[in-house]
Amino acid sequence: MSVCTEALHLSSTSMSTKSHTKTVVVLGGSYGGNRAAQLLAEGLPQGWRVVLVDRNSHLNHVYNFSRYAVLAGHEHKAFIPYNKLPFSSLADLPLCSSHVRVQATIASIDNHHITISPNLPDHKLRQSSIDFDYAVYALGSHLPSPIDLWSHKRECGAKPSLKSPGIPTYGGTKSEGIASLQERQKRVEAARSVLVVGGGALGIQFASDIAAVYPQKPVTLLHSRLRLLPRFDDVMHEEALQGLQELNVRVILGERLDFESLQHMSTTQRSSKPRVVRTLSGLEISADLLLLCTGQTPNTGLLRDMDPRTVVPGTGLAPVLRTMQLHVPLPAPESHEFEADTDNDVLDWLKDISLGAEEATGESESSPLTPSSPCTLCSPYSLSSHSSTNTLVESDPSQETLYPHIFVVGDAADAFDAIKAGHTSYYQAEVAARNILRLIHRDEKIGIAAENDLDSDLEEYAPGPPAIKVSLGLTKSVYEVDGVVGTKNDGVEDLNVAIMWASCGMRDVSEEDMFA
Numbered sequence: 001m002s003v004c005t006e007a008l009h010l011s012s013t014s015m016s017t018k019s020h021t022k023t024v025v026v027l028g029g030s031y032g033g034n035r036a037a038q039l040l041a042e043g044l045p046q047g048w049r050v051v052l053v054d055r056n057s058h059l060n061h062v063y064n065f066s067r068y069a070v071l072a073g074h075e076h077k078a079f080i081p082y083n084k085l086p087f088s089s090l091a092d093l094p095l096c097s098s099h100v101r102v103q104a105t106i107a108s109i110d111n112h113h114i115t116i117s118p119n120l121p122d123h124k125l126r127q128s129s130i131d132f133d134y135a136v137y138a139l140g141s142h143l144p145s146p147i148d149l150w151s152h153k154r155e156c157g158a159k160p161s162l163k164s165p166g167i168p169t170y171g172g173t174k175s176e177g178i179a180s181l182q183e184r185q186k187r188v189e190a191a192r193s194v195l196v197v198g199g200g201a202l203g204i205q206f207a208s209d210i211a212a213v214y215p216q217k218p219v220t221l222l223h224s225r226l227r228l229l230p231r232f233d234d235v236m237h238e239e240a241l242q243g244l245q246e247l248n249v250r251v252i253l254g255e256r257l258d259f260e261s262l263q264h265m266s267t268t269q270r271s272s273k274p275r276v277v278r279t280l281s282g283l284e285i286s287a288d289l290l291l292l293c294t295g296q297t298p299n300t301g302l303l304r305d306m307d308p309r310t311v312v313p314g315t316g317l318a319p320v321l322r323t324m325q326l327h328v329p330l331p332a333p334e335s336h337e338f339e340a341d342t343d344n345d346v347l348d349w350l351k352d353i354s355l356g357a358e359e360a361t362g363e364s365e366s367s368p369l370t371p372s373s374p375c376t377l378c379s380p381y382s383l384s385s386h387s388s389t390n391t392l393v394e395s396d397p398s399q400e401t402l403y404p405h406i407f408v409v410g411d412a413a414d415a416f417d418a419i420k421a422g423h424t425s426y427y428q429a430e431v432a433a434r435n436i437l438r439l440i441h442r443d444e445k446i447g448i449a450a451e452n453d454l455d456s457d458l459e460e461y462a463p464g465p466p467a468i469k470v471s472l473g474l475t476k477s478v479y480e481v482d483g484v485v486g487t488k489n490d491g492v493e494d495l496n497v498a499i500m501w502a503s504c505g506m507r508d509v510s511e512e513d514m515f516a
Contacts, residue, residue, distance in 0.1 A: 032425030199223030
């Protein structure tokens with residue numbers, strides 16, 4: 001039986017359906033988006049719903065993709081069911097009044113609505129729009145091609161590589177994801193030699209896994225900098241380098257790949273001959289298979305299309321306040337010169353303001369400070385324009401934004417030099433979700449804050465110290481947590497994926513259960 005019971009905000013491109021139910025949309029269901037949706041579903045009051053929109057049928061545990069793209073037998077474990085929010089089809093979504101998840105592609109976002117469409121471009125269903133009161137933008141970044149199941153969507157204009165054809169088209173389902181990873185396994189197995197470009201965590205894990213699974217296969221890791229994992233402690237570099245060398249990975253530092261050599265070799269050499277690429281300095285490297293583990297870019301195109309000011313030129317990141325609200329400063333107020341005969345009117349207006357503040361009633365319908373339009377601009381610390389109260393909240397002009405109802409978390413956010421990682425997105429999403437609940441509490445004068453131990457002030461995000469764990473083959477790993485660097489040798493083939501399944505609500509999951 002469908003969980004959808006009454007018409008809400010969803011409308012087709014040719015029709016609009018009105019509803020009294022208010023909506024928080026969460027765009028993207030990965031580490032941050034999934035957490036935000038969970039907290040919102042638990043904390044939203046009656047008359048509100050959360051709609052989680054993601055183009056994947058399952059949560060993609062991308063941190064395990066590099067291992068599962070090399071080692072066969074575990075690929076199905078990377079796709080974890082969304083079991084905390086019931087699914088709604090696009091056809092049923094107009095009837096939904098409860099918290100739901102929908103599998104769809106987000107076509108556009110506007111100030112208070114999004115447009116979504118089926119994943120398949122030839123699908124006959126029309127685009128639909130969802131009106132929202134608040135939004136959490138958690139669409140992350142475009143992944144490097146070796147683990148990007150959606151890379152076929154962005155192939156136009158991509159740099160040439162030695163990548164072999166045959167990767168199946170991915171449309172967002174678990175079966176398609178499994179097939180895509182299995183095809184990648186075959187490519188790695190068939191390659192006579194492998195070149196991994198990029199000395200971050202992804203490149204190190206790919207190179208070390210391939211060398212561990214295929215110890216006779218030549219593997220080279222090329223990195224443009226002189227240090228691996230440059231965001232972290234020097235000891236991390238030393239331990240990672242040692243681990244790679246123990247696996248006989250050839251590590252080349254301080255050299256940058258010449259992409260023109262890729263184009264030349266891919267068009268002039270037969271696949272039966274050894275392929276050779278070169279660096280900008282002229283160093284030649286033999287490689288059958290090239291894995292480009294660089295070039296991760298923020299997925300902020302939808303925000304840019306909505307308002308170019310929402311994306312920082314050069315980085316592509318979305319600026320945010322510490323509250324995780326999208327930060328586009330308010331335009332500077334226009335200066336006005338008052339004529340002498342208007343001075344008394346201005347003084348009378350100011351007196352009215354002072355009188356209202358002294359009386360502190362906060363309920364006068366005639367107050368000149370009561371928002372008069374749904375488009376009224378407000379600070380992230382003030383009440384929304386739809387508030388039923390006119391309580392004044394003093395705010396810092398530098399912290400005001402045109403989009404106090406849109407929150408950005410994860411890789412898409414320019415979040416005060418926080419590292420781009422799943423746990424970072426998770427914690428930012430918690431801040432965003434709790435702040436949305438606070439704002440709703442202010443607007444509706446309900447007891448959400450008391451019930452969920454929330455106070456009235458919006459929470460501010462502060463990045464913690466960098467933290468990371470990087471596998472160095474099938475059993476060894478190096479980590480940095482709270483400034484402490486160490487190594488472990490307790491790794492398992494599937495990278496303890498059951499822990500991630502448990503965090504998604506499936507504890508004590510069996511091997512058979514992971515095929516779901």
